[in-house]
Amino acid sequence: MKPRPFDYVCPDNVDEAVALLAAHGDAARVLAGGQSLMAILNFRLAEPEMLIDVSRLAELDTIREGDGKIEVGASVTQNKFLAWPALATKLPLLAKMLPFVGHFQTRNRGTVCGSIAHADPSSELPLALAMLGGEVVLRSKKGTRVLAAKDFQLDMLTTARESEELITAVRFPVQSEKQVAFREVARRHGDFAIIAIAVVVEEKNKFRLGVGGMTGRPTVRQFNATGDAAIRDAAVALGVELEGLEDMHASAAMRRDLLRNLAPVVVNEALQCAA
Amino acid sequence: MRRVNRDQRTRINLTLNGRAVSADTEPRMLLSDFLRHALGATGTHVGCEHGVCGCCTVLIDGTAGRSCLTLAVQVEGRAVRTVESLASADGKLNALQQAFQNNHALQCGFCTPGILMSFTDYLAKNPKPSEAEICEVLSGHLCRCTGYAGIVAAIKEATGSK
Amino acid sequence: MGDLVSKVLGTSVRRKEDPALLSGRGRYADDLPVPHGTLHAHVIRSPHAHAKILKIDVAEALTQRGVWAVITGEDVKKFSDPFLIVLKAPIHQWSLAVERVRYVGEPVALVVADDRYLAEDAAEKVQVDYEPLLAAVDPLAACKKDAPHLHAEAKSNEISVRAFSYGDVKGAFAKADAHVKLTVDYARMSFTPMECYVVVAAYDPIAGSYDVLANFQGPFSTHPVMARALRVPGTKFRVRIPPDSGGSFGIKLSVFPYMVLASIAARITGRPVKWVEDRAEHLLAASTGPNRITEIEAAVTKDGRILGLKLDQLEDYGAFLRAPMPGPLYRMHGSVTGAYDIPNVDVINRVVLTNKMPASLIRGFGGPQLYLALERLVHRIAVELKLDHLDVIKRNLIAAKSFPYKTAAGALYDSGDYQSAIEMATGDGRLADLKRRRDAARAAGRYYGIGYAAVVEPGMSNMGYLSNILTAEQREKAGPKNGAVSMVTVNVDPLGAVSVTPDVTVQGQGHETVISQIVAERLGLKVEDIDVVIELDTAKDQWSIAAGTYSCRFTPGTAVAAHMAAMQIRDKLAKIAAKQLNVLPNDIEFVDGKVRSRGNPDNAMPFGRVAGTAHWSPAMLPDGMSPSLRETGVWSPPELEPPSSDDRINTSLTYGFVFDLCGVEIDPMTYQVRVDRYVSMHDAGTLLNPMIAEGQMRGAFAQGIAAALYEEYVSDESGAFLSGSFADYLVPTVSEIPPVEFLHQETPSPFTPLGAKGLAEGNCMSVPACIANAIADALGVKDISLPASPRRIHGLLAEVEARQKGESVRAAGGAR
Numbered sequence A: 001m002k003p004r005p006f007d008y009v010c011p012d013n014v015d016e017a018v019a020l021l022a023a024h025g026d027a028a029r030v031l032a033g034g035q036s037l038m039a040i041l042n043f044r045l046a047e048p049e050m051l052i053d054v055s056r057l058a059e060l061d062t063i064r065e066g067d068g069k070i071e072v073g074a075s076v077t078q079n080k081f082l083a084w085p086a087l088a089t090k091l092p093l094l095a096k097m098l099p100f101v102g103h104f105q106t107r108n109r110g111t112v113c114g115s116i117a118h119a120d121p122s123s124e125l126p127l128a129l130a131m132l133g134g135e136v137v138l139r140s141k142k143g144t145r146v147l148a149a150k151d152f153q154l155d156m157l158t159t160a161r162e163s164e165e166l167i168t169a170v171r172f173p174v175q176s177e178k179q180v181a182f183r184e185v186a187r188r189h190g191d192f193a194i195i196a197i198a199v200v201v202e203e204k205n206k207f208r209l210g211v212g213g214m215t216g217r218p219t220v221r222q223f224n225a226t227g228d229a230a231i232r233d234a235a236v237a238l239g240v241e242l243e244g245l246e247d248m249h250a251s252a253a254m255r256r257d258l259l260r261n262l263a264p265v266v267v268n269e270a271l272q273c274a275a
Numbered sequence B: 001m002r003r004v005n006r007d008q009r010t011r012i013n014l015t016l017n018g019r020a021v022s023a024d025t026e027p028r029m030l031l032s033d034f035l036r037h038a039l040g041a042t043g044t045h046v047g048c049e050h051g052v053c054g055c056c057t058v059l060i061d062g063t064a065g066r067s068c069l070t071l072a073v074q075v076e077g078r079a080v081r082t083v084e085s086l087a088s089a090d091g092k093l094n095a096l097q098q099a100f101q102n103n104h105a106l107q108c109g110f111c112t113p114g115i116l117m118s119f120t121d122y123l124a125k126n127p128k129p130s131e132a133e134i135c136e137v138l139s140g141h142l143c144r145c146t147g148y149a150g151i152v153a154a155i156k157e158a159t160g161s162k
Numbered sequence C: 001m002g003d004l005v006s007k008v009l010g011t012s013v014r015r016k017e018d019p020a021l022l023s024g025r026g027r028y029a030d031d032l033p034v035p036h037g038t039l040h041a042h043v044i045r046s047p048h049a050h051a052k053i054l055k056i057d058v059a060e061a062l063t064q065r066g067v068w069a070v071i072t073g074e075d076v077k078k079f080s081d082p083f084l085i086v087l088k089a090p091i092h093q094w095s096l097a098v099e100r101v102r103y104v105g106e107p108v109a110l111v112v113a114d115d116r117y118l119a120e121d122a123a124e125k126v127q128v129d130y131e132p133l134l135a136a137v138d139p140l141a142a143c144k145k146d147a148p149h150l151h152a153e154a155k156s157n158e159i160s161v162r163a164f165s166y167g168d169v170k171g172a173f174a175k176a177d178a179h180v181k182l183t184v185d186y187a188r189m190s191f192t193p194m195e196c197y198v199v200v201a202a203y204d205p206i207a208g209s210y211d212v213l214a215n216f217q218g219p220f221s222t223h224p225v226m227a228r229a230l231r232v233p234g235t236k237f238r239v240r241i242p243p244d245s246g247g248s249f250g251i252k253l254s255v256f257p258y259m260v261l262a263s264i265a266a267r268i269t270g271r272p273v274k275w276v277e278d279r280a281e282h283l284l285a286a287s288t289g290p291n292r293i294t295e296i297e298a299a300v301t302k303d304g305r306i307l308g309l310k311l312d313q314l315e316d317y318g319a320f321l322r323a324p325m326p327g328p329l330y331r332m333h334g335s336v337t338g339a340y341d342i343p344n345v346d347v348i349n350r351v352v353l354t355n356k357m358p359a360s361l362i363r364g365f366g367g368p369q370l371y372l373a374l375e376r377l378v379h380r381i382a383v384e385l386k387l388d389h390l391d392v393i394k395r396n397l398i399a400a401k402s403f404p405y406k407t408a409a410g411a412l413y414d415s416g417d418y419q420s421a422i423e424m425a426t427g428d429g430r431l432a433d434l435k436r437r438r439d440a441a442r443a444a445g446r447y448y449g450i451g452y453a454a455v456v457e458p459g460m461s462n463m464g465y466l467s468n469i470l471t472a473e474q475r476e477k478a479g480p481k482n483g484a485v486s487m488v489t490v491n492v493d494p495l496g497a498v499s500v501t502p503d504v505t506v507q508g509q510g511h512e513t514v515i516s517q518i519v520a521e522r523l524g525l526k527v528e529d530i531d532v533v534i535e536l537d538t539a540k541d542q543w544s545i546a547a548g549t550y551s552c553r554f555t556p557g558t559a560v561a562a563h564m565a566a567m568q569i570r571d572k573l574a575k576i577a578a579k580q581l582n583v584l585p586n587d588i589e590f591v592d593g594k595v596r597s598r599g600n601p602d603n604a605m606p607f608g609r610v611a612g613t614a615h616w617s618p619a620m621l622p623d624g625m626s627p628s629l630r631e632t633g634v635w636s637p638p639e640l641e642p643p644s645s646d647d648r649i650n651t652s653l654t655y656g657f658v659f660d661l662c663g664v665e666i667d668p669m670t671y672q673v674r675v676d677r678y679v680s681m682h683d684a685g686t687l688l689n690p691m692i693a694e695g696q697m698r699g700a701f702a703q704g705i706a707a708a709l710y711e712e713y714v715s716d717e718s719g720a721f722l723s724g725s726f727a728d729y730l731v732p733t734v735s736e737i738p739p740v741e742f743l744h745q746e747t748p749s750p751f752t753p754l755g756a757k758g759l760a761e762g763n764c765m766s767v768p769a770c771i772a773n774a775i776a777d778a779l780g781v782k783d784i785s786l787p788a789s790p791r792r793i794h795g796l797l798a799e800v801e802a803r804q805k806g807e808s809v810r811a812a813g814g815a816r
């Protein structure tokens, strides 16, 4: 389990990083926290010719607020974001979801953007971005492009990032809703979820439900429903529509049943949050 | 811009356990291998090389992370701390180590250095964790021998909650 | 024993091992320096479950930077013979595949290079052409006539079938009120030590000898297997075991084929060769516990008394039978009736080979498979006869007064009081509390069940048990096999410093501490005064084929040999001191570092002075005494006899008892099983160090939970392996291990001088059975497959809901 050879480059700024991507495109991979990429390299599942290490770019290590959005730079670690003092008030859903991302030790190095770039179907951060209607900031020599979450993650481990683009930041709109809940079912603590469900209550009888782990990318839907039975029915319909992934740990039917069982619970949990 | 080509060896300078050290490496060398085989710090162990087991956990600039998911070239100029730094020079165990012995928190001891380093970081940030918080951090490590109870008891003892 | 009254033995002395391990000063195999010029190896493995190797093209790989050699099956054939196995069957396994691959992950070639990174690079340039063959993956299908054969000459995949009959099973079934029958599946899993395999091999062409450092655990009965494979006498195959090893749990026996492979590589390259297994290789191909399908049936009276028992056990060993397999199928043979007094039993043991990773040694070694079947059956007897499960257990237990008790299949249970152990475990309101919790949960419509498991835990295997796989006539021809020799040497230097060399390998069991306790106790010294040197070296240390750490042989075996060696030294020193103190040897006692007269304690010499006499002044020794202060205690208990002509065998020396009870709740929303409360009662005879003993139990408990709920090696129908990373093979973290309450009772074994029994495997055997019983109780279902993953629980709940629907339809009188 030793990586194949590659060139290692540690640019001094974003412009250099972007120039490297322009020159090398697909042959290069961006190394931020390395918590997914390094494991892939150790298994020799990828063969980049070059690693561009952005983990030390100070200009990307910032959490900024502006335009009603919280912008998280590409080298901000998950634990740094979790420790950001305004998280619970400005992004209450993320405050609930971030502790489920990996473990203390992996959050220390794993980045917020890296997890979103990796686009695992059941990981928490892509689901949070989708739920909150966030966006991804991509930079290339041609300029900057901003993609909405739904346009960014296309499928399992697949995104709309062009090979010469660097994800410089993601942006989460400051949340006005305070009633949020999150729950996931995993085999072990800290594992990728079999299913992850997030709920944001928008107004009375109106809520947004996000699901990870059912298909190649997170699904977010709005519902007007009251009462467990109605929510359950809605979840059943959603399950039928999404079908669900099939793997060693869970059948598609089990994922659908989990969605049916848990959707009302998570909605109720959200409703219980003080508005 | 620092660049090291694949076949090139480069000298990495870092602080290891408070001492300036350096050694040559190629860009793909994992920090875990670098520590163990280039710098002789064999107290850091390798149990999976894919970030799950936690055996290889070290502190980089004071923060606990997996050295198997880090490249040696990434610690240029940084301070790395490993389990070898915990006891005093005459071999006296620190409070956390001593609590591990008192509570039979290790058997084969292979997982132990990583766990000690995780908690060296974590307890610096949260000196009085609850049992749930201890378990939350400990869940980033696999131990096959102990069933974990002794480890939890040791950390509770070390943090004065026992 | 007079002055042998314990001061440190039997107390929870803190471990001597810990300070070094806590300081990063452990000496694990990969930490030790290697000779300059050592090369590094990487194994190329089969991607196919079953295929012919058409061609291996190494040309391009050999041109890569830093590459010294690419070794293939052809080379291995040149320098070695196939490994010996217990059966006379045409199953040839070398350390690399020859002509054919038989499981995904099977070693096909070895790349040797300047470092591991380069070896892995070059491996990608090796071209292997395969012709895929149909694979036999499922053990039942593999037994069918039309199944693809793994070993053509063997003509069948079912390579051994042995039927045993004890007592009158036919009669028992004829007069029984009822027959209760069950089929139980035990899945493949491993206990994946955190440290993987490490081997460093060197070859000396002048002496024609190999020198191998490896974190091998034994049994050393494998040493002759390796030496024979390399075509050298044992003395030319030196094996050294590093002082620390990162866990083993049986798994590090199976490093042995790689010890031979690295040896061949060292011979071919003329350089020392090091190989460090990585986790991907370990999960894919290191070793697994065997999967077993057991058909079990009891003949019972209407009050649940078991009159007779039939077991048909089909065990799947994967692609090859590795020495000493099929151990798990035979190790429990004497105790196949568990804790129960069942005079009539028939057993059929079948060994099948399939296109999967070979199975081998693993903690519990046949116990988990046996007890899942037996204890599930006892639960089914209760369900089918509408009796209380605990009552059925109690009704069948071996009576306390009947020890030593001879089982139907020939085990001689040394001691025990199962009834009082169960009273203790269920007492103090424990069972009442569980029932309260269950009733409350059920009243609220939740799924809650109580499980029990009663387990007899063998310690120190009879090396002859495996010969029961041969018929009596075959055994006669081959010569009887039996016993389990333990050897420990105690040495006293001129200053009176004491060192001890035991015949164990260490993977965290605290042997150094316990041996120090024993020897210190006997010699009137402090635990710190004893140095235990645990770096077994076959060229220099005493060892027998039983050496190593496995089958809980430490406490009943090595610990006794340590006691004997210390007593031999003590007798000698007593005689030396008696002469100088002018008293009789039996007036001598060893206290606080002094050797003194019992009658007149002031008449004393320091321990070191007495020892010095032997070294410096042989003339002062009693007449005829040899001056050596190096004594080897050799322990060979007479109870470990060869199998009798009617196939009865005392499979082990000691037999501990474990009784578990637990409550589990099943979450119908998430399909997860939550262990609500768990109590485990142990009788392991005398405890030598209660803290270390309980540590072993806790470790086994966690592994039992792993087997019950999390860990499984999964292959698909084609034989592809699906559990290849720690993200898919689920080792529980602290969050998954429930609290457990341990209780102890001590009925000393009369068969060992220390009274101590093996104790580190019991919970691996009891926990899966206990949890399976609790789940069956919670859901009212019969067939429970482990691990009880959410996926499986989801399936079971569907069954339950369908049944409930059916019942309510019936209750409503409809649908007719």
Ligand code: FES
Residues within 6 Å of the ligand: B045, B046, B047, B048, B049, B050, B051, B052, B053, B054, B055, B056, B057, B066, B067, B068, B069
């Ligand atoms: S070796 Fe790094 S996490 Fe396992």
Ligand code: FES
Residues within 6 Å of the ligand: B105, B106, B107, B108, B109, B110, B111, B112, B142, B143, B144, B145, B146, C194, C246, C247, C508
């Ligand atoms: S003590 Fe052996 S793995 Fe933790």
